[in-house]
Amino acid sequence: MPGIVVKPRARILHGHDWVFSSEVLKVFGNPADGDVISLKDGKDHLIGSAIYNSKSQIVARRFSRRRQDPDVDFFRRRIAQASDYRDRRDVDPKLRRVVWSESDGMPGVIVDRYGDHFVLQTLTCAMDIRMDLIVETMVDLFGDVIIIERNDAPVRKAEGLELRSGVLHGTTSQIAIEIEGLTLEVDLLHGQKTGFYLDQKNNYAIVAGHARDRRVLDCFTNQGAFALACAHEGAADVTGVEESPENIAAAKRNAVHNELKAHWIQQDVFQFLRAADKAGSQYDLIILDPPSFTKTKSGLRDALRGYRELHMRAFKVLSKDGLLATFSCSHHVSDTAFLGTIADALVDARRSARQVRRFEQAPDHPVLPTIPDTEYFRGFLLEMMPGR
Numbered sequence: 001m002p003g004i005v006v007k008p009r010a011r012i013l014h015g016h017d018w019v020f021s022s023e024v025l026k027v028f029g030n031p032a033d034g035d036v037i038s039l040k041d042g043k044d045h046l047i048g049s050a051i052y053n054s055k056s057q058i059v060a061r062r063f064s065r066r067r068q069d070p071d072v073d074f075f076r077r078r079i080a081q082a083s084d085y086r087d088r089r090d091v092d093p094k095l096r097r098v099v100w101s102e103s104d105g106m107p108g109v110i111v112d113r114y115g116d117h118f119v120l121q122t123l124t125c126a127m128d129i130r131m132d133l134i135v136e137t138m139v140d141l142f143g144d145v146i147i148i149e150r151n152d153a154p155v156r157k158a159e160g161l162e163l164r165s166g167v168l169h170g171t172t173s174q175i176a177i178e179i180e181g182l183t184l185e186v187d188l189l190h191g192q193k194t195g196f197y198l199d200q201k202n203n204y205a206i207v208a209g210h211a212r213d214r215r216v217l218d219c220f221t222n223q224g225a226f227a228l229a230c231a232h233e234g235a236a237d238v239t240g241v242e243e244s245p246e247n248i249a250a251a252k253r254n255a256v257h258n259e260l261k262a263h264w265i266q267q268d269v270f271q272f273l274r275a276a277d278k279a280g281s282q283y284d285l286i287i288l289d290p291p292s293f294t295k296t297k298s299g300l301r302d303a304l305r306g307y308r309e310l311h312m313r314a315f316k317v318l319s320k321d322g323l324l325a326t327f328s329c330s331h332h333v334s335d336t337a338f339l340g341t342i343a344d345a346l347v348d349a350r351r352s353a354r355q356v357r358r359f360e361q362a363p364d365h366p367v368l369p370t371i372p373d374t375e376y377f378r379g380f381l382l383e384m385m386p387g388r
Helices: 072-088 125-129 131-142 154-159 203-208 225-232 245-257 269-279 297-316 335-349
Strands: 003-006 018-020 024-028 036-040 046-052 058-064 095-100 109-114 117-122 146-151 164-169 175-179 182-186 215-219 237-242 263-266 283-288 318-328 352-360 378-385
Touching: 003 046, 036 058, 046 125, 072 095, 072 131, 095 175, 117 131, 125 131, 125 154, 131 146, 131 164, 182 225, 182 245, 203 225, 203 318, 203 352, 203 378, 215 225, 215 269, 225 237, 225 245, 225 283, 237 245, 245 263, 269 297, 283 297, 297 318, 297 335, 318 352, 335 378
Parallel strands: 003 036, 117 146, 215 237, 215 283, 237 263, 283 318
Antiparallel strands: 003 024, 018 058, 036 046, 046 058, 095 109, 109 117, 146 164, 175 182, 318 378, 352 378
C-alpha cells in the first residue's frame, strides 16, 4: 500500500486525523488522488489508514487506526454505528444528521435525513469516488428511500471536485418537516446546506420561549423558522428580514401553512439595521443567525469586522431590557473571538449586557475534542442591562 511518512510534530501524532501538506516528510508508492494510503511515523510504525488527495492542503485524512479498506462492509458498519449513537441521544430518527464526517469516521461524508428523504454530500475526493458504495449501503440499511446529492458546496473545489446536485435514488417530491409544532417546507435540491439548518433544531423552541409579548426581529430569517416559532409562542409582533427573494417567498408560504402572522422584508440585514436605527425603531428580541462569514482562516479578520458591525447595529435597536440571540457557524471564529467581538460591539453601541446562556450545535452534530474542526457552531443569549 502506498503511503506517507509524517514529520515528528505532525498534529496526527497528537490525536487529530488530518495531515497537512506541510507535515509530510515523505510520500512513497506513488498514490493517486482518492487512494487509500497508510500513514507512518519516522520509525516506520503504522499510525493508520487514510484517504489521499495531493490537490488539497489536507493531503491525508485518517479514517482508521489500522489497515482498513472503505468497502461496503466498512460503510455499513460506520453508518450503523452513527445511527446507533443518535438513537442513544434520543434524536428524532426521521429528522437528523445521520453522518457527520470525521465525527463518525467518514471524512467528507454528510448525510441528513428528512423523513424518507436522505441528502448526501461527499466532500472529499476518495468518498466522492465511492459514492455508489455509500448509496448502496444506505438503501441496504434504510430501505427503498429517496437519496439526493447536494454536492454543490464550494468546499469541494479545494479537493479538485466539480459542483453538482441531483437525485441519486428514488423519486423526490416537495416535502415538509415538523419542528416544535410548526410545519415548514424544505427544498432539498436548492435550499441552504442540505435544505434546512438541522444544527439549530433544538434552539428554535429555546429562543421562542422568550418571545411572548415581545417585539421580535429575526435577521437572516431564511425560511422563517425562528420568526414563526416566536409568533407561535405569542410574540406581540414579528419581523423577518432576508435578502433572498426565494427564502422570503418560502417564509410567507410557511406563515400561511401555520396560520401565523409576521412581517417579511426582503433587504440586506445591514442596510435594514442602519435604517431601523435612523428611524428610532426598537425591538425586544433580536435573532442574528447569518450564514458563515468565512470558510477560511485567511478571512477571519474580515469576518470579525462584519460580526462587530452586525452586533453593534443590533444593540442600537434593542430595547432597554431586550434580548439578543446570536449565532455563528464559522468554524474559524472561536468562542473567545466571537465573545470578544460581541464585547467590542457593546462598547461601540454604549450598551451593557449579561450572558444568559450558551448555544451549541445539536447532538446529532457531535464534536471530537481531538479534532476541533468538528465544532463549527456557537451562539449566545444576551440580556441588555440598564445604563450605568
